[in-house]
Amino acid sequence: MNEFDLIARLSASLPSNSSVVLGAGDDCAVLESGQPGRYLLFKTDAVVEGIHFTSDAKPEQIGHKALARCLSDIAAMAGNPTAALVTLALPKDFKAEFIERIYAGMNRLAKNHGVAIVGGETTSNPERLLISISVLGEVQKEKCVLRSGAKDGDALFVTGELGGSRSGKHLDFEPRLAESQWLASHFPIHAMIDLSDGLAGDLRHLLQRSGVGAELLARAIPISHAAKLQAREKSPSKPPLLAALTDGEDFELLFAAPGKIAVPLLDAWKNQFPSLRLSCIGKITATLGLKLRDKSGVRSLEANGYVHFA
């Protein structure tokens, strides 16, 4: 039994109740709030030293990243984060100043987005720092965007530029909260996800939940400067397009909206968020599977998220 089989098996038998609109399997859990017209969003995420950051990261960056990952998931449903709880599992030799600096990073981000930090706890994890954060959010029911609504003929969009996040962006990215709320308020967004596992991998999640396929246009995929730089500097190098397709932790938004509104959406975006790129990178297809179109034709992207380049 592999990891995905196990998760599927565990998810199938989780207890539920009448408050649950959507349990495991999307960016956040969606719950009835008791308020007409509003859902509660509920999300948890952890970062672990040596896995999500190295010991040379600044504590402020670690705190920022730990909270920003959760906020990015709230953004993926066009929600508004309201409150967070923080669990710090501390290694043996921690210093008070280190903790204060982690909180400084979290607090600054929380304040920027109106999020209250309402408690949590500290415990011990002798070998390495682990931070687990849970976040509550809210969203108007008709504006809540799931992974599952993509339709044949939709255009696919992605914010920002992709790839190479590990060279720095993964520690200081901004969750796209204002952007996703604006999108859901102004356009019929059919499906959305935030990019944590890489464009190809996360698009597969969206396609799977929506029961559709997609074709990406290679030349439309926005490649980050960091990915291009890494391709020049590293050896063996990863082609920048491959980095944009498969590098994790971009924390940009990927979404599907009707193809006929692609042009007005791009125009309105440019007006609203002139400093953040939005790219139309392909389309949803009724045929299942993920394909990439480039100058040499159309080919399948492999199931593992990776693609072989000549």
Place this chain on the structure above:
Amino acid sequence: MNEFDLIARLSASLPSNSSVVLGAGDDCAVLESGQPGRYLLFKTDAVVEGIHFTSDAKPEQIGHKALARCLSDIAAMAGNPTAALVTLALPKDFKAEFIERIYAGMNRLAKNHGVAIVGGETTSNPERLLISISVLGEVQKEKCVLRSGAKDGDALFVTGELGGSRSGKHLDFEPRLAESQWLASHFPIHAMIDLSDGLAGDLRHLLQRSGVGAELLARAIPISHAAKLQAREKSPSKPPLLAALTDGEDFELLFAAPGKIAVPLLDAWKNQFPSLRLSCIGKITATLGLKLRDKSGVRSLEANGYVHFA
């Protein structure tokens, strides 16, 4: 700067917003739900291998304990838990069956209390298992019981029997949800806390939040069979009363209610919960500090929660 100074300093500068009724410092955070008459409760708690359980604990017990600790905090505010998110940080060599059994323990407890498990995540923590759970609950505003409402003249009550939890109870205790909801529905409970750090330590938390003192009656403190057994079997032994005062992880309820209702409350309890002991163990005093009365008189319990016995 010690741990408590650090927590106080961090808590003072946490960002807040208008949804926050009560942030860090009580059993749960209390948030406006948007529904008139109801609060949201929000809590997170983690258990770590080697600290909260040893590697010989059954996985079902580990799962049970991880969730039960959070539910006990919801109980301490007389709330009703609704949904939980589970983060498993897994050591290198975990087996699928181990995870399934952890979930079996959590799922059973969740089902018993109508709690939905709505997702979470798995991540890696190479050296040891860590489980972080966050729980949402709800409570009628007028029935929400804080730590801070104890008043001079209140009687102090505790459920169950105390001490010696580490010999087994800490892995299979039942969160006192039905009991606390019944209490808050039928009696004016002024303050409540669940016992995780030991009676003396947690009572101090309640006193501090309420700005009052207390006097405990030594002979009224219910001592568990486990604590008595340990005192007989271990050498050097801990006097059973000391164990009941200072052992952690009892996960019973400690609460304060007006002294004049002590007798009807005890009578009604016996009728409602005949198999669970409820003891009146002392009283709230206007004079600050924690005192213990026994046959030799009244003496102070030390600030560290421990008391010297002759």
